[in-house]
Amino acid sequence: MNETRFQPSGIITLTTDFGLRDPFVGVMKGRLLARLATASIVDLTHEVPPQAAEEAGFWLARSFEAFPQGTVHVAVVDPGVGTARAILCAEVAGHLLLAPDNGLLGAFAVKGLAPAVRALTPTAVASLGIRAVSATFHGRDIFAPVAAELAAGRCAPAALGALMSDWQRGRHDLPTLHEGSLRGRVVTIDRFGNLITNIEGAALASLARPQVRIGARVVPLHRTYGDARAGDLLALINAFGVLELAVAQGSASEQLGLGRGTVVEVRELTE
Amino acid sequence: MNETRFQPSGIITLTTDFGLRDPFVGVMKGRLLARLATASIVDLTHEVPPQAAEEAGFWLARSFEAFPQGTVHVAVVDPGVGTARAILCAEVAGHLLLAPDNGLLGAFAVKGLAPAVRALTPTAVASLGIRAVSATFHGRDIFAPVAAELAAGRCAPAALGALMSDWQRGRHDLPTLHEGSLRGRVVTIDRFGNLITNIEGAALASLARPQVRIGARVVPLHRTYGDARAGDLLALINAFGVLELAVAQGSASEQLGLGRGTVVEVRELTE
Amino acid sequence: MNETRFQPSGIITLTTDFGLRDPFVGVMKGRLLARLATASIVDLTHEVPPQAAEEAGFWLARSFEAFPQGTVHVAVVDPGVGTARAILCAEVAGHLLLAPDNGLLGAFAVKGLAPAVRALTPTAVASLGIRAVSATFHGRDIFAPVAAELAAGRCAPAALGALMSDWQRGRHDLPTLHEGSLRGRVVTIDRFGNLITNIEGAALASLARPQVRIGARVVPLHRTYGDARAGDLLALINAFGVLELAVAQGSASEQLGLGRGTVVEVRELTE
Numbered sequence: 139m140n141e142t143r144f145q146p147s148g149i150i151t152l153t154t155d156f157g158l159r160d161p162f163v164g165v166m167k168g169r170l171l172a173r174l175a176t177a178s179i180v181d182l183t184h185e186v187p188p189q190a191a192e193e194a195g196f197w198l199a200r201s202f203e204a205f206p207q208g209t210v211h212v213a214v215v216d217p218g219v220g221t222a223r224a225i226l227c228a229e230v231a232g233h234l235l236l237a238p239d240n241g242l243l244g245a246f247a248v249k250g251l252a253p254a255v256r257a258l259t260p261t262a263v264a265s266l267g268i269r270a271v272s273a274t275f276h277g278r279d280i281f282a283p284v285a286a287e288l289a290a291g292r293c294a295p296a297a298l299g300a301l302m303s304d305w306q307r308g309r310h311d312l313p314t315l316h317e318g319s320l321r322g323r324v325v326t327i328d329r330f331g332n333l334i335t336n337i338e339g340a341a342l343a344s345l346a347r348p349q350v351r352i353g354a355r356v357v358p359l360h361r362t363y364g365d366a367r368a369g370d371l372l373a374l375i376n377a378f379g380v381l382e383l384a385v386a387q388g389s390a391s392e393q394l395g396l397g398r399g400t401v402v403e404v405r406e407l408t409e
Numbered sequence: 410m411n412e413t414r415f416q417p418s419g420i421i422t423l424t425t426d427f428g429l430r431d432p433f434v435g436v437m438k439g440r441l442l443a444r445l446a447t448a449s450i451v452d453l454t455h456e457v458p459p460q461a462a463e464e465a466g467f468w469l470a471r472s473f474e475a476f477p478q479g480t481v482h483v484a485v486v487d488p489g490v491g492t493a494r495a496i497l498c499a500e501v502a503g504h505l506l507l508a509p510d511n512g513l514l515g516a517f518a519v520k521g522l523a524p525a526v527r528a529l530t531p532t533a534v535a536s537l538g539i540r541a542v543s544a545t546f547h548g549r550d551i552f553a554p555v556a557a558e559l560a561a562g563r564c565a566p567a568a569l570g571a572l573m574s575d576w577q578r579g580r581h582d583l584p585t586l587h588e589g590s591l592r593g594r595v596v597t598i599d600r601f602g603n604l605i606t607n608i609e610g611a612a613l614a615s616l617a618r619p620q621v622r623i624g625a626r627v628v629p630l631h632r633t634y635g636d637a638r639a640g641d642l643l644a645l646i647n648a649f650g651v652l653e654l655a656v657a658q659g660s661a662s663e664q665l666g667l668g669r670g671t672v673v674e675v676r677e678l679t680e
Numbered sequence: 681m682n683e684t685r686f687q688p689s690g691i692i693t694l695t696t697d698f699g700l701r702d703p704f705v706g707v708m709k710g711r712l713l714a715r716l717a718t719a720s721i722v723d724l725t726h727e728v729p730p731q732a733a734e735e736a737g738f739w740l741a742r743s744f745e746a747f748p749q750g751t752v753h754v755a756v757v758d759p760g761v762g763t764a765r766a767i768l769c770a771e772v773a774g775h776l777l778l779a780p781d782n783g784l785l786g787a788f789a790v791k792g793l794a795p796a797v798r799a800l801t802p803t804a805v806a807s808l809g810i811r812a813v814s815a816t817f818h819g820r821d822i823f824a825p826v827a828a829e830l831a832a833g834r835c836a837p838a839a840l841g842a843l844m845s846d847w848q849r850g851r852h853d854l855p856t857l858h859e860g861s862l863r864g865r866v867v868t869i870d871r872f873g874n875l876i877t878n879i880e881g882a883a884l885a886s887l888a889r890p891q892v893r894i895g896a897r898v899v900p901l902h903r904t905y906g907d908a909r910a911g912d913l914l915a916l917i918n919a920f921g922v923l924e925l926a927v928a929q930g931s932a933s934e935q936l937g938l939g940r941g942t943v944v945e946v947r948e949l950t951e
Contacts, residue, residue, distance in 0.1 A: 149442055151435060157871035158429065158700065161743045164693060164724035168746030171691055171720060175748070178442060182435035188872055189929055201432045204439030204549060206446070217929055220904030273904035275919030278746060329428035330459055362491030362544040377546030387460055387488055420713055422706060429700065449713060453706035472703045475710030475820060477717070600699035601730055633762030633815040648817030658731055658759055 144234055146291045147208030149178045153198050154214045154277060155186040162275070166212075166282045173286035182211070189217040191238070192308045193326050195245035196336075198235070200378040207232030210289045212281050213242055220273035225280060226305055227288075227298045228253035234288055234295060236281055241308020248310045256299040258284065266293060313337055315344060319405040322381070324398050331389025334382050335402045339375035347407040350381070352400060357383055415505055417562045418479030420449045424469050425485045425548060426457040433546070437483075437553045444557035453482070460488040462509070463579045464597050466516035467607075469506070471649040478503030481560045483552050484513055491544035496551060497576055498559075498569045499524035505559055505566060507552055512579020519581045527570040529555065537564060584608055586615060590676040593652070595669050602660025605653050606673045610646035618678040621652065623671060628654055686776055688833045689750030691720045695740050696756045696819065697728040704817070708754075708824045715828035724753070731759040733780070734850045735868050737787035738878075740777070742920040749774030752831045754823050755784055762815035767822060768847055769830075769840050770795035776830055776837060778823050783850020790852045798841040800826065808835060855879055857886060861947040864923070866940050873931025876924050877944045881917035889949040892923070894942060899925055 150170060156162040163184050170177050182201055186194040194215040202211055216223075216238045224239040230246050230253045237243050239257065246253045263271075263280060266287050271279040287293035313322040313336065322337035333352075342348050350357040350373040357373045358366070366372040366386040371393065376382040381402065383390045391397065421441060427433040434455050441448050453472055457465040465486040473482055487494075487509045495510040501517055501524045508514050510528065517524045534542075534551060537558050542550040558564035584593040584607065593608035604623075613619050621628040621644040628644045629637070637643040637657040642664065647653040652673065654661045662668065692712060698704040705726050712719050724743055728736040736757040744753055758765075758780045766781040772788055772795045779785050781799065788795045805813075805822060808829050813821040829835035855864040855878065864879035875894075884890050892899040892915040899915040900908070908914040908928040913935065918924040923944065925932045933939065 147442075147446065149439075149446075151439070153432070158723070159725065159727035160868075160870045161695070161724045161739045162870075164722050165743045165746040167722045168691075168693070168743070168748075168751075171689075171722070172746070172748045175689065175691075175720070178446070180435055180438045180442070181429070182432045183430065185430035197432045201436050201439070204436040204443070206439075206443045209439075218906045221906035223906075272919035274916065278919065326431075328431045328433075364489045364492035364494075374545065377543035377549065418713075418717065420710075420717075422710070424703070449717070451706050451709045451713070452700070453703045454701065456701040468703045472707045472710070475707040475714070477710075477714045480710075597702075599702045599704075635760045635763035635765075645816065648814035648820065 143232060144229060144295060145208045145232070146210070146289050147206045148176060148289055149180065149205055149209040150285050150289050151180045151182045151202070151205060151209060151211045152184070153182040153186065153194050153211065154184045155188050155190065155194065156184050156214070156277070158184050162277065166277050169278050169282035170286045173283055174290045177286065177289055180205070186215050189215060191215040191240045191242040192244070192310060195242040195308065195310060196325050199245035199249055200380070202233050203231070205233070210234045210236065210285045212285045213237040214277040214281055215242060216240070216276065219276050224257040225276070226255050226257055227295050228255045229295050236285055239306050241306045243305065244307035244310040247307055248312050255302055255305050256295060257302055257305070259299045262298045311336065312341070314341060319403060321401060321403050323402060324396065324400045327391050327397060330384070331391035332376075332382050332384045333390050333394070333396065333400070334376065334378070335380055337381040337402060337404060339379050339381065342375065342381060342404055345404065345406050348404050349407040350383070351403045351405070352383060352394065352396065363387070414503060415500060415566060416479045416503070417481070417560050418477045419447060419560055420451065420476055420480040421556050421560050422451045422453045422473075422476060422480060422482045423455070424453040424457065424465050424482065425455045426459045426461065426465065427455050427485070427548070429455050433548065437548050440549055440553035441557045444554055445561045448557065448560055451476070457486050460486060462486040462511045462513040463515070463581060466513040466579065466581060467596050470516035470520055471651070473504050474502070476504070481505045481507065481556045483556045484508040485548040485552055486513060487511070487547065490547050495528040496547070497526050497528055498566050499526045500566050507556055510577050512577045514576065515578035515581040518578055519583050526573055526576050527566060528573055528576070530570045533569045582607065583612070585612060590674060592672060592674050594673060595667065595671045598662050598668060601655070602662035603653050603655045604661050604665070604667065604671065605647065605649070606651055608652040608673060608675060610650050610652065613646065613652060613675055616675065616677050619675050620678040621654070622674045622676070623654060623665065623667065634658070685774060686771060686837060687750045687774070688752070688831050689748045690718060690831055691722065691747060691751040692827050692831050693722045693724045693747060693751060693753045694726070695724040695728065695736050695753065696726045697730045697732065697736065698726050698756070698819070700726050704819065708819050711820050711824035712828045715825055716832045719828060719831055722747070728757050731757060733757040733782045733784040734786070734852060737784040737850065737852060738867050741787035741791055742922070744775050745773070747775070752776045752778065752827045754827045755779040756819040756823055757784060758782065758818065761818050766799040767818070768797050768799055769837050770797045771837050778827055781848050783848045785847065786849035786852040789849055790854050797844055797847050798837060799844055799847070801841045804840045853878065855883065857883060861945060863943060863945050865944060866938065866942045869933050869939060872926070873933035874924050874926045875932050875936070875938065875942070876918065876920070877922055879923040879944060879946060881921050881923065884917065884923060884946055887946065887948050890946050891949040892925075893945045893947070894925060894936065894938065905929070
């Protein structure tokens with residue numbers, strides 16, 4: 139029985155670390171269109187730092203709901219391409235995700251979205267007419283044709299493999315309150331130099347007078363960039379629901395000289 | 410009465426300073442497609458220098474006519490996001506523009522295009538079912554859904570707000586001839602290192618023997634790059650109608666060590 | 681007689697050195713959509729090094745078959761824009777290519793694809809209603825409208841000009857075995873720092889015990905990146921069919937300090 143709630147919208151998103159300098163992404167789109175000429179393909183990002191699977195997962199889990207249900211999200215950050223690592227298909231809130239089994243999808247588990255995960259079987263892949271698979275570019279040779287078949291409604295997720303539970307969760311912790319303190323870390327830095335953490339706005343809301351600290355600095359919490367003076371450091375809950383450190387009309391990353399992994403703490407102001 | 414000449418083409422262009430490194434642009438497209446699945450979305454540029462609203466306006470005013478009438482052009486370079494700054498909808502030559510009220514659209518005023526400008530009212534935004542607006546990402550939460558409704562023909566510009574005249578013009582001067590001289594400046598630098606000025610080819614055409622100067626250098630005026638020898642500095646009227654300084658098969662910006670704001674002068678050669 | 685086997689798919693790919701920082705690519709898409717609103721436009725790459733026509737050709741020849749037959753591939757790496765250089769239309773294996781006559785298309789000749797090449801005549805261009813052509817941006821003013829007419833099926837290749845044979849082949853050599861040795865070179869470097877050569881996997885297959893050398897180093901040949909330890913240098917036949925030197929989870933270009941043009945040799949291991 140191939141039951142599924144998935145109703146394809148015809149939209150396919152792409153998240154990779156391929157960059158846009160080389161034709162890798164374009165070639166994936168060629169293979170998608172070869173199987174589904176009407177596909178609406180959207181680049182989510184291709185500038186994930188090389189092989190940073192968890193960072194890709196972070197962004198995808200915080201972005202996918204901007205798309206209509208029925209969207210197929212393809213995420214290829216895949217240092218293990220061509221080895222025995224599995225390829226996963228996960229169903230989450232009416233969306234489908236395709237990603238290598240390397241921790242990328244763990245971001246959906248910590249958000250409590252209860253993804254229904256399957257590993258693609260060789261038989262299922264072959265049954266879609268997928269042949270001549272290279273050892274180094276599964277984005278083109280497997281992910282693209284499978285995504286096109288799913289987006290076309292010609293293949294149901296259940297046909298790809300059995301449900302499984304022992305897939306890789308990676309490192310996707312969401313800090314919780316411990317002794318009046320939330321200790322998180324910078325998980326990504328955006329183009330503006332904003333330091334984006336894994337501390338959820340919802341967790342922070344439980345504090346009456348939250349004080350944000352990075353290293354020895356106390357950072358004032360504002361609602362938006364324009365509420366601080368140009369050049370001033372501020373913290374805010376960003377549009378993706380997590381705590382972010384920014385410099386108004388500047389770069390927090392440059393001004394602080396800090397990067398991924400830096401500890402950020404929020405605690406109740408007591409005195 | 411919601412009369413408008415605007416007949417949507419279904420095409421939406423995007424101009425931002427979001428870059429393509431993060432999923433910001435992809436997320437905007439998700440929201441556009443969620444409201445208008447058939448939208449044809451084109452990236453004009455996302456690499457405007459952070460918060461350079463006027464540079465975004467310069468390029469948009471010089472590019473929009475490449476698209477068919479009925480196109481909705483969304484420009485989000487928006488350091489004031491979440492503050493009291495208005496969002497404008499302008500109708501120009503059968504196209505629609507959506508942009509913050511921060512000087513970006515002034516480029517259309519100096520080109521004599523007489524944009525019909527409205528500020529979006531909170532009531533109009535709410536009437537489109539736009540809820541849960543973040544303080545920091547109006548591109549996703551307001552610009553995208555409004556653009557989709559306009560491009561779908563489900564919302565007329567007049568429904569968004571009343572015509573107004575006191576919107577921000579910014580700094581978008583077009584030099585005019587003064588005592589036999591045109592004094593302009595470098596307003597942007599393209600990927601090839603070409604220095605692009607605000608001096609219009611049409612203004613230059615009024616000089617019989619125009620001589621181009623940048624600093625102490627006199628720069629020969631040519632028709633195209635290939636008319637100079639590789640490595641030589643040249644000036645030309647570029648495909649966007651303005652004076653540009655280039656190095657044939659090289660970078661003028663690097664060779665001259667000059668950037669935005671540098672004065673460029675054209676004067677009548679007299680002796 | 682305007683016979684052609686070309687059956688348009690409605691897909692148009694773009695390969696340029698325009699970058700994505702400026703609106704050049706977006707403006708080309710505007711002109712494409714103005715003539716063919718239903719066009720499905722795919723960016724192959726816009727980050728070819730400025731004016732590296734042969735590198736663009738290398739990638740296009742190794743990528744085009746990912747797209748369905750009937751696709752129009754537009755390649756604009758064009759230092760001679762506005763000079764007397766011709767614009768070519770080539771028919772290859774059911775695809776069409778549009779490119780300047782500067783060596784770019786030579787990559788298709790060495791692959792033995794026997795492109796049927798025509799040079800666009802001024803009469804043909806004018807007959808498509810193409811007017812007001814700038815001297816510096818033929819991508820927008822000629823390539824885009826011609827591609828749209830071809831992709832729309834309103835113009836057959838034969839209507840653009842007569843078949844010709846004396847077009848520029850450029851430097852697109854494929855090394856062949858000579859005294860038990862294949863001597864090639866690095867032709868491009870991808871975003872991961874992988875050094876990609878012009879040595880075909882097929883040529884290498886004729887060696888029983890191939891040994892790969894770059895400078896004084898012997899590089900072990902593997903099937904995929906994950907077969908080497910992180911940080912180790914390896915060689916493999918990549919997904920585009922050519923020999924590539926990589927560092928597992930690292931950058932070969934950075935680790936070796938080597939770039940385009942570096943000689944790579946494969947020879948039979950004899951002792």
